Amino acid sequence: MKIYRSFITPARPVEVDEDVSFRDFDFTPFYPLVGIEACHLSGEISKQNERYFMMAHISADLLLLDARDNKPFAYPVDMDEYFELLEDELGEDEGYVFPNNLIEPRDIAFAILRAQVPIKPLRDGSKLPEEEDGVSFFEEGDEPIHRESPFDDIEID
Secondary structure, three states: OOEEHHHOEOOEOEEEEEEEOOOOOOOHHHOOEEEEEEEEEEEEEEEEOOEEEEEEEEEEEEEEEOOOOOOEEEEEEEEEEEEEEEOOOOOOOOEEEOOOOEEOHHHHHHHHHHOOOOOOOOOOOOOOOOOEOOEOOOOOOOOOOOOOOOOOOOOOO
C-alpha cells in the first residue's frame, strides 16, 4: 500500500492494515537492532488543520543483540501510539519525520519500532562473559578487582 499525503483530507482519512516485511532491509546502521519479524501495522492517518496524524497499533518481534554477550534474542512489541507525521525537523512538534508526499507503511513501522529499542537490551538470564586471558568484565558501578601490576611501584611527579 502506498500512502500519499495529497490523498488524505479531513473528510477522508486513510486506513492502514497490513503485514510489513523487512526481509530485504539493511539493519547494519541500527545496532543493536538486527531484524524485525512478524510485523503488523494497523490504524488510521488523518488530516487536521493542515497537519497529518496517525493512530497506530503495531505488533512485531524485534531481533536485538544482548548488551552483555552480543547474542541475539526476540523482543516483542505490541503497542498503540498516536503521533504526527512531520514533513521536516525544523519545528518543535513531536512525531516522526516523513519529508516526501509518499509515505510507505514500512517506513512508519520502522520509525515506531526503532524508537522502542531499549538503550541497553538484555535478554532474560544474560550474564557478562567470564574472565578470559586476563580480561575481566564489569557492570558499570561495580568495583573492579585490584590486581598486582609491575607499574604499581612507579611514582609519577
